[in-house]
Amino acid sequence: MNDAVDLYLAQWNRERPDLDVSPMAIIGRMNRLQQILGRGVGDHLAEHGLERWEFDVLATLRRSGAPEHRLSAKELVRMTMVGSSAMTNRVDRLVKRGLVHREVDPANRRRVLVGLTSEGFAMVDRVVEDHVANESRLLDGLDPGERERLVHLLRKLLLSLGDSAPEGGQERART
Amino acid sequence: MNDAVDLYLAQWNRERPDLDVSPMAIIGRMNRLQQILGRGVGDHLAEHGLERWEFDVLATLRRSGAPEHRLSAKELVRMTMVGSSAMTNRVDRLVKRGLVHREVDPANRRRVLVGLTSEGFAMVDRVVEDHVANESRLLDGLDPGERERLVHLLRKLLLSLGDSAPEGGQERART
DNA sequence: ATAGAATATTTCGACATCGAAAGGTTTTCC
DNA sequence: GGAAAACCTTTCGATGTCGAAATATTCTAT
Structure with missing residues (x-):
């Protein structure tokens, strides 16, 4: 074959x-x-009524954790690999759907903080379980050992290309 | 790390x-x-003055081979995984650049045959060598054994997801 | 022969993204 | 304390894709 x-x-x-x-x-x-x-x-x-980009943003906020489930627009950009202008658009639409709220950071009025609403939180938490189950199903063709080897190889390749955990890391130039 | x-x-x-x-x-x-x-x-x-989608189309025609380096729009769609409307747009633009020509198939006037012009042919053949060298460079982080194992795993996963050589194969529904 | 089904491409409107430039805000440094 | 640089987000115009509908051609079956 x-x-x-x-x-x-x-x-x-x-x-x-x-x-x-x-x-x-x-x-x-x-x-x-x-x-x-x-x-x-x-x-x-x-x-589940979600676009992929919607889930990406919601999940990024969700996993960023308590107490506020909230990130600045810039941090969201860094985590999701889209440009800042795309992120403005994404947040606009999620605000309209009532899944996130956006407010100016009072401590630094250049920044915009985006956080999950309770509806947004409930939505991610409801969907994510099914989502990973679905991803697992998509990978059914590989047995556990193969998956592990694949993870190892992909991870090594990513690291060799300079991808690194974005803890204050250097991003690609973006406007 | x-x-x-x-x-x-x-x-x-x-x-x-x-x-x-x-x-x-x-x-x-x-x-x-x-x-x-x-x-x-x-x-x-x-x-080299090419967009990725331009190279995709030119390369698809080039490797489809002699004598004419020519495919119908539908075959191009199948090989490149874009929708038919995107392909119309791509071919339009490549015709404007003089890299491909488009003509109605005289044997079946529903079909449109797209072929490389001599400029298009020269362009792909000039670029492809550098292109694979570049791809090889991007994979430098893996040694030959690792690359081979990665190929094997990706291929197995693709096959398990129903991807198959499009020799009259079943495509995804598209309008 | 011809109506209707099937096939192949294009047109159309919507949408998500990009990069550059603009708009505010804060920091730096004299 | 004020000008300039740095920072962060949004606006703008362009681009490439999608899916549905429209158009055009050929095949099928009566």
């Missing part, structure tokens, strides 16, 4: 046998998995 | 110790890698 990437590697080998296209075996599959898994996650969240 | 995903797994464990969030260790890292690798690929292609 071949996957879609096997085909295009074979095509490249036929057309350009001089080229070593083996990196595509990884990067191409990563692309495809991203799309397929993304749809699997998105379809499931839609059943 | 921790990557960004280690942090949010730890946060979930603190906030919801009842939950097994281990699937996120894979899916979360896949998301992040996708973004970081995507930027690495895109920035490099930009140096």
Whole structure:
């Protein structure tokens, strides 16, 4: 049995046998998995009435923890890998849905603090359990040992690319 | 050393110790890698004057092979995982740049055949070599054995999710 | 022959994102 | 204490994608 990437590697080998296209075996599959898994996650969240980006923001606030379940816009940007302008838009829409509230930080009026409302909190806490169960289902094709090896490899690759826990870390330049 | 995903797994464990969030260790890292690798690929292609979606289309046509380096719009859609309306837009723009030509299939006038112009052909063939070198550089953090194991795991996961070589294969419903 | 089903592409409106620039606020440093 | 630099968020215009509907062509079955 071949996957879609096997085909295009074979095509490249036929057309350009001089080229070593083996990196595509990884990067191409990563692309495809991203799309397929993304749809699997998105379809499931839609059943709970959430878009993927909504869940991302709510979950980021939820796991940032007590007491306030609250982060500044900048911290949200850092955690979610979207630009600041996209975050403004996301928060706008979540405020309209009543899932988060936004207020100027009284201690530093440049900052905006975004926090979960009780509806938002209830929503994440209700959905997240099903969400991880769904993710687990998507990974059913790998046994526990394989999953562990995959985690290890992905983690090593991420670290080699300079990804690091954003504890005051350096972000990509963004406006 | 921790990557960004280690942090949010730890946060979930603190906030919801009842939950097994281990699937996120894979899916979360896949998301992040996708973004970081995507930027690495895109920035490099930009140096050659190409957008990522442009390269995707040109490369798909190039590797589809002689004699004509030509595919129908539908085949392009199947190979690239974008919707048909996005493909119309992509081809429009590539035609304007003179990199592909579009013509109605005389044998079946519903179909549109898209083929590389000689400029398009020269462009891909010039860029692809650098492109794979760049991809290889992005994967430098893994040694050859690790890359091989990663390929194996990603491939197995893809197959378990129903991805298969699109030789008349069943695609996802799209309008 | 022809109505209707099936197939293939394009058009249309909506939407999420991006990067640059603008708008406020605070800090720094003379 | 005030000007300039640094900081944080929002606004703006552009872009690329999506899904549904529209258009155009071919196939099927009577």
